[in-house]
Amino acid sequence: MTILRLKEYRESLKISQRELANLLEITQAHYWKWEKGLSLPNAKQIVRLCEIFKCTPNDLFGFRGVHEVVGQMIDDAE
16 A cells, blocks of 8 residues: 555645655655655554645545546446
């Protein structure tokens, strides 16, 4: 599992990996591993990321709701 939208959210705030790592009180190298999918944040760090990005964990991980998935399947079939 990876955090699919981590880089996208960070770039939308126009902050560097180092700046975000500082907000999270971790090293830039540790954060880099998250963005590359080499490791994952713990639950407390996920909550903090969601606070910073003003999003839900589902948004952050790229999870979509059933309605969205079914709608996409219908669009693809047409």
